[in-house]
Amino acid sequence: MSAIAPHAVAVAPWRSALREWPASEGRAWIFVAKTIVAAMLALWIAFRIGLDSPRTAMLTVFIVAQPQTGLVLAKGFYRIAGTLVGCAATLILLSLFAQQRELFLGALALWIGLCTAGATRARNFRAYGFVLAGYTACLIGLPATQHPELSFAIAVTRVSEVLLGIFCAGVVSDLLLPQTLGSSLIVTVRGSYRDFARFVVHALQGRLDHASIERAHDGFLAQVIAFEAQRDAAYFESPETRLRSGRLRLLNADFMTATTGIHLLHQFTERLRRRHQQSTIDRLTPLYAALADVLLPADGQLPAMAAEARPLLARLAGFLERLPTLIAEAGSGLDEAAPSDRLDFDCDDNLLQRFAEDLQAYTESYISLISPGDRLPRPAPPYVAHGDAITAALAGLRATAVLLVVSAFWIVTAWPSGIGAVIIACTLCCLFAALPAPVAAARGLAIGFGAGLVASFTCGLLVLPQLDGFALLVAGMAPFIMVGAWLIANPRTAGIGAGYCLMFGSTIGLDNVSRYDPALLLNEGFAALLGALIATAAFALIVPAGTRRLRLHLTRSLRRQVLLACFEPETGLRHRFENSTRDLLGQLLAGADRGSGEDRALLARAMAVLEAGRAVIDLRDAATIGTLRIDSRSHLNGAVRAVARLFQKPAARRRQQALAGIDSAGARIDQALDASDHDAEERRALNRGRTALHLLRGLLLDDASYAALSSLETSLETPSSPQGAADAT
């Protein structure tokens, strides 16, 4: 017995490690193996049917290589679309300016600028399509300037190689040990529902402090944005996911609304606490506790799956029915209190009721995922991204400038490998324009380029000449590809891996007639490296994306989102306002300096903006009531305009004017409520308008919230005082 025991002990950890391997490191290695198989398949087919440059097919496999199938298919789809559009554009440009290289380059620069601007405005893989349309034009157009008669053949070759590469990558990714986005989406949805429910329970029970609520909110926002990207890509994966796509979009929108709801509730209570309104808070606490009890069943288990959320939905509906009585109970005796106390109480009830409704909607759309054949509970609104026109225009200008400068250098110096440098510089300008930290990304890629050049030199000049036949070619190249694919599989080194694979694939010199030309390899490699450096320099010099001025502009736009709520047409405005504000906040947070507390200042500002925008929309709803007296209506609209002016540019005088406008509008609504010529529906809208006005008043009077609207600019304008941003929150 004693001889067996140590043996058993030694085997157990091995077994468990072996069982866990596919979920941890295994994923990366499966991806590595799949990439090699796909690349070699593409290469073999390209050799077999005699395409002009087989390495492009292999390169395409490297470029679309992603661990999950949906990402490969989405990237592949937009790559094909972009390639076709870029091809058509180049052929048109070539037919117009074939005789004049300078004119053609000018027109090409404009096209690249347009595509880059488009890529900056679009999101996710759609942006990638724009990028492709831009740089495919370079890839085909530039070689064609030297051989205009071959331009159509170059275009056809390019398209068929790209198609082949994407086809191989897609088929291999989907068939061999598939790792689908659809299944990881289900896990994400379940996790975020449960986490959010737990968070809400803790927040309502008052167990979380302000800092941890802020942190959670930051996490929720990141979830919303990442989820939209995944949903978008999973659309290409399988018909099941396609069928659920609208539902998932609805779920994400509802999640977003619910996170805002809980934060506004928290914010309002916090403000009451700052004003020492303890008696009002004491009245509200039992209401919060009641909602927390509804969410948390007796056994303390939160729903882990959509089906388990059904009882919760019934309990929520019951709670909403009981809520008016609960409110009346909690508010008994308030009639003797000051009118402002009554308003505080009403305001908070209103927020609580709305939040419970949001939660109900979120649960409903979560449950609806079970039966994708049924009708949607509500129509799913589209995801509204915030596209900034100025950022896009600047990115476009930068790409145009880079193309013009590098190609001028190429023409003036008659540099034989100049085309390579132009192509790489343009590609990177397109590719990185939409990233929050393009300089870092370009640096990573440049490192990858360097490593890839070394690998390609070793493999192409030392290893491959010794080998003969396709099987040995595969064996010789596999270790080098392995390194690149492994780098791509790890999120931290993905940029370096992409650069490595790009450089390795494009300089390895796999053509139908194998060539042994160290000088050519070095020339091409150095041209690409130089192109990458020029692009990096352009991002650092020509309107740097992280520049204070641009950030200042974006933080201002965040504040001016309220103007959208003030003046845009009302249909679907709530969702549009909410979604684009959040998207903009996400863009700002991605580049925020977390050490100096800038992220917290941004979050505080976004919350103030969301609060004000929601209130303004309520107010506008109240102003559209048909039976409202005309002069009252003009007072309400006057208040909206005064708030808009304040958010356009905060100033002490505008603050006073906005407060005065709010007070006079409040008096008008009180008047209208006292008169009895409105039906129940209209009274409801008027009441909402009244609480909205009170909410706005509280927001503007609260110095901390008001400071969130103006302090960020001062801290960005004087970069030496990072304290300013931290003090604002």
Next chain:
Amino acid sequence: MPREIELFGFFLPTLLPMFLFAFGLQWLLDGLLGSLGVYGRVWHPALFRFSLFVCIFGALGLALYS
């Protein structure tokens, strides 16, 4: 049916538009089978879909080269 079609003076194999047509057909059929819940009963849905595509494209190709 001609095996090559002319486009701007270049000859393209007819298989290329046929490939795209097969792709569209596959997309439609895929959605139909998905909504019927067929993929829930298949061992390897991706392999099934790919095989289906090969069948469609092969059948179209046979029409061209028979």
